[in-house]
Amino acid sequence: SAFGLMRSLPQPPQQFRIADFRMVEGGVERPVSLPIFTARRYATEESPRFTASFVRPESEAGRPWSVFLPRFTNGVEVSVNGVVIHDSRRDPAANRPDRNTPQIADIPAPILRNGTNDLSIRLFVWGPISGFLDRVSVGPDELLRPYHD
DSSP states (O other): OHHHHHSOOOOOOGGGEEOEEEEEETTEEEEEESSEEOSSOOOGGGOOEEEEEEEEOGGGTTSOEEEEEOOEESEEEEEETTEEEEEGGGOGGGGOTTTOOOEEEEEOGGGOOSEEEEEEEEEEOOSSSOOEEOOEEEEEHHHHHHHHO
16 A cells, blocks of 8 residues: 555664664765665775764663664665675665665674774665665664564
8 A cells, every 4th residue: 555655664773773883975975864865876996985983872872773774775885993894785686776685794893892882884776777875873783683674
């Protein structure tokens, strides 16, 4: 039914959402808020990069954390503290714009720091449609995973 298409998907808890990013596109850096559409296709080496930081409290040190991306087109590469933790281009089903496949990336414990951590997302855009990156959440895996599953 049309009503079913109009309902939004459940969202992870607000406290884990990262809204404010810095976007580097064509050598120019500017502040942006997600969700965002990009206007054009890019050569792989010119793919826009979105950067932000998040804080993991020391009290969370023993708990696995993840990065959750509910929607994007066409592909993403996710890094935490300079280490690539996920590349959706390795999963052909994840990059199909007609599927809108959510992705969740476990953050390996050795690269996650207490306090401030750096998050970087490269958005790969190809084909006839523009790029899109929805709101991103970072937090305890057990709280984010149900929104992915």
